[in-house]
Amino acid sequence: MTISIGIISLAYCAGCELALISMKRFNELLARGAIDIKYSTLITDKEELEKVDVLFITGSIRTFEDVETIKKAYSKASKIIAFGTCSCYGGIPGLANLSKREDIIKSIFNDITPTISGLPELTRFVIPLQTVVKVDYSVPGCPPPEPLIEMLLDSLISGKEFTLPQKSVCEECPLNDGDKKPLKELRRRLIALNDIDVDKCFMKQGVLCMGPATLAGCRALCPSRGAPCIGCMGPLPSSRDQAADIIDALGGIFYTVEPLEKILEAIPDPVGLLSMFTLPYSTIPYHKEVGVKEVKRDGDGD
Amino acid sequence: MNILDSSTKTAVFICHCGTNIGGVIDISKIIENIKNIPSIAVAQDHRFLCSTDGIETMINSIKTSNADRVVVAACSFRTHEPLFQEALHRAGLNPYLLELVNIRELCSWVHENERDRATEKALKMIRAAIMKIQDNQPLKRIRLPVTPAALVIGGGIAGIRAALDIAEAGFTVYLVEKEPSIGGNMAKLDKTFPTLDCSICILGPLMNIVAHHPNIKLYTYSEVISINGRVGDFSVKILKKPRYVREDLCRGCLICIAKCPSKTVDEFNMGLSHRKAIYVPFPQAVPRIPVIDTASCLYFQKGICRACEKLCPANAIDFNQKEEVVEIKVGAIVVATGFEEYNISQVYEYSYGRYPNIVTGLQLERLASSYGPTEGRLIAPGLNREPRRIAIINCVGSRDERHLPYCCRVGCMASLKHSWYIKHLMPEAEVFIFADEVRASGKGFEEFYRRVRLIPGVYIVKSKASEVRGNPDGTLTIKAFDPAISSEIAITVDLVVLEAGIVASRGTESIKNLLKLGALNSGGFLIELHPKLNPVETAVDGVYICGAVSGPKDIPDTVAQASAAASKVISLLSRGYIETQPYSAIVDESRCSGCGVCSSVCEYSAIKIVKKKERSVAVVDEALCKGCGACVGSCPSRAIEIANLKLNQIDAMVAEILR
């Protein structure tokens, strides 16, 4: 039996799609005829998406065009897969939620804004897919790591349920020895990387590593190769806020009686660093001016 | 969570507390409202829920309604939780299925003039508690056995007293002292104020009792190097430094000392004299077994001599002795590491260390002592004669924001005692005490002050000395402003005594770190659990502090505190078990990734990361857990929670308040 696959793309960089179609396993299945690509913005030349068994949606919802795309595609598939962190949690494009859409347009097109026409209008803020439509499986990662895609493909072929890992990167990380007592104070990641022991836990060496607050599944790809985790797999299943979780861990580990300037300096761009991939999915998913309605109270508010 | 589907049955009791609550809050309105919640088995109010009638009503209602959890809206958990928990127990429920809402202190009393809003707030608080209690679990306290032995660290008067008290109660005591002899600072004193008892005469007998007490195991010249475990079950490692003299053979004849050719500075006499390389610190030392100081011993330095070995009639000298680590198990620990004088060479204006004729209070004690460097004759170190004029300066380093902000508590009386020594030894001498005030607040202190003040030739200058300057002839000039004559004065003397401030002894820091105790920034004194109500307990259960290590103290206070600490230890050891507090942390192993954040933030070492079926997970030792929630607050996986205060319980409360 051949499973037909469609891949549609919203606000994305094409990385996830590439990761999928360039994977060895995927191509084996393709060659065996176990799967068939019916639609993909990258490799098929078709105008319209036809009915498919499985629809991979990559990228987050950023424009009204994206909304239309989803509306059209949603009914055409029996299984919807949010593929990649952008689709699941908003991803890096989600950091646009720090700015109002007018400002975004202005910063890109500057004064010529009025003359631009035919551009799809931006939604008020970036929306992760799963917050507005029901998806069958979420596969996070920037791009989704190979072992996870393999598991997904296996489940599609065998018809078994696909489940995400439940634990954090630390569980898979070879550097984790179950101890996070700091050997050095917390420092800015870029500065600290110059004198780092690559076979010791980064957190212990005072380097911000998102591992403890990030979903496993990547086999600790970055930490085991000498770079701290940046959190691309998104939050753990029990949480929506990677930032909250990592702040709590940092506060506990690097508590100090000294003034806090140094710690604050170590994290110069808190939202950008701690919610790099998940801002639109978190409890507070946007800048106050982007998505909050303010209601003035008069007097003592009776 | 939807309370409408709940299969639990909650009983709610609201107390009027006379008019304290009922006078502000409309309780009947609240009862009406919460009766509509389906899971409520019973909702009742009572004029005084804590009265016998109130409690009986409560028990009956719980029993008849078959409620399985109880919310009581009344007053503070601090005062009334045990009472209501007992009621639950009597009604056949686990006492931790109780939620006590304080609608008195937190509502009716603080919103007396806003009755409607207060009623609304009370309702929300009660409803939030109802939501919260749905997830409460029955908890229980665990009993753990206690090892019937105690460790006392520090062999000064505090440690001696505590060890004796505990030993007298029939428990084994391990007394550890880092010096070759017990006795501590008190052994250095000549006399004690205000009674002028001979210090060693009252301390010596106690030292000997300690040495021979069947229940006391004495480790001198030893240090505690590791402490693990928890209250009732500590395992302690003690490092015995080699004496190079076998304790089992030495008979204390001290021939070895007489024949030793090598000399070095005597620490016990505060650097005022010399001792041999093999030595006992002072004649009354306990144990009376010499120690070889390898730094000055000719054998250890140059490989020659061995005079002591040749001459020892008991063949007790053993140059091959090695360090030895002893491991013991104890149920409780007393820290009595005492004090030392502040390094007053940092108080630059008083020139300590720059001229020989400036001594500290403790050095003067040694000079005055009959077993001191001058055998009781007061000789100024730089003059080699008796001083005729002596100045005593109080508060050196103490009460000084540049050094120690606090009062040393003994300097004033010590200065009076020292003037008495001087006048006693040299009736013709003149003594000037520079003290901007004399604090004589203890028993018999003021009387002693009066007595010394009336001695002719003792002058008390009510002012802080501003400076001590040396003169080329070895005398010293003290400058001060005398408020009595509104003028600067300069007094030239032969000897200056500086009553130095007091700090926790050097060894305290390592013990503090081993036990994870808190310490003050200035002085390094250990912090008690509560300054008023728990003066000898610490934040670590089963660890007690006494004497000058918890703050400057005189001897009577030290001894009283030592006995207090001992009685705490005795009551713990004689009960024989401890009960853990029930609100311990619980790990959800399906969520735990074993990252180790929790074990790193736990100040009580209660969490360990353990391999279970190929996966690392955190495991909580309930006996060590204090339920502080630091781990909960730091766990990035939300995998660890405090019993009956889970994340979803807090969520439920937050949501209910906003409803």
Added chain:
Amino acid sequence: MGLEPRVLAFTCTYCAYAAAEAAGVSKLQYPPHIYVIRLPCSGMFKSYYVFKALREGFDSILWSGCHPPYDCHFINGNYKARVKAELLKAYLKQLGFEDQRFRLEWISAGEPDKFARIAKEIVEEAIKTPKIIFLEHHEAVNK
């Protein structure tokens, strides 16, 4: 309901909650818009509570514990809370939220007046600042 401010106060058992109770004993009056939740220690600080409370509709959140350096019953929970709170403040600031929406205060058991004063201040501040309503994700497509 409606526009009345709502303030959530997280207190530690040994200091801030004790101060809140002592404020009651002294009958120090403060506005009833503040709701107190008792935690064992301020070190149980979870940033998630603050996010959640803000999102669900509280106007301000007060986190209170024992005075540094030595008051904390659990050795240094207050210091842990302090680091987390500062990081969280920086995070909220970047998201454009006013400083007064989240406050960290040390209130010892002996400072009931401070608790009452802060409760009053924080409610007054909350009245002055507008109420915030978060748009749901699906509302992002409403033009």
Added chain:
Amino acid sequence: MRLAVFTGCFTLVKQIAVEASMLKVIQYFNIEPITPQKTNCCGFAFRSIAPNTSLYLTARILAYLNTFESEGILTLCNGCYLMLKETIYRLKENQRLLEIIRKHLKDEGIDIKSIPRIIHPIELFHDIIGIETLKNIANKKQYNISIATHYGCHALRPSTLPSFDNPLNPHKMENIAEALGFKTKDYPERLDCCGAVLLASKPELAMKLAYSKIAGTARWGFQLLITTCPYCFEMLDSRQEAVMQMFGEEPKLPVMLLAQLIGLQLGLNEKDLALNFNLSPIDRVLPQILKR
């Protein structure tokens, strides 16, 4: 290295030896002195009566010296040194005051653009030129001359301001003297005031203070006293005769400036170092030092 040299009023009007010797000596160490002409009083005299005025005056110096390219300001007088140091400290603390002062400075077209390093002569010799360099100059010669050091109060105090040495127990001047091959030791009057500040209001007390210092050095057997501050130099050198006469004694303590002492070691001639302006009996030690 280029250093702006701020002489201060007193050096210019009275103790020209301070400037003359210093300029000569530092050139030997490849330091190029810049001597700006349009400076003003450092404001020390107004410090207690009009604090803001004094801050403004100092701030003007900072702004004016900003217009020269230099790696720091070398102050010759302890009073100026304190004022410059303190002003920087105060203005960093009080941004509002800084803004006000900058507004006024704008009228003149100058501005405080950068905060320069303020250098005390002792710091210059000890830390910038360095003890090792000085040791090389001395070339292992040893003199049987015991030198008393006099730092001067404002070089070190108030101790709350950042300082180049321990305010209660300084040692850098001793290090320099020892590096140059002289003997030195602590003496009780070492940190005492020279009396100069009291000269206007309580001249007798001022003289008494100077006397106690000079008498103290004699008691402890010093043969020479060195200092850097023009005010201290005035009290201990220029007025030594008057001071001693007041107590019925003869002047007996040779006093030199630190720069003069180093200059002699460098082989500079006495005129260049303005040693002919020293009024204390330096002839007592000069031959010994000159003997090479």
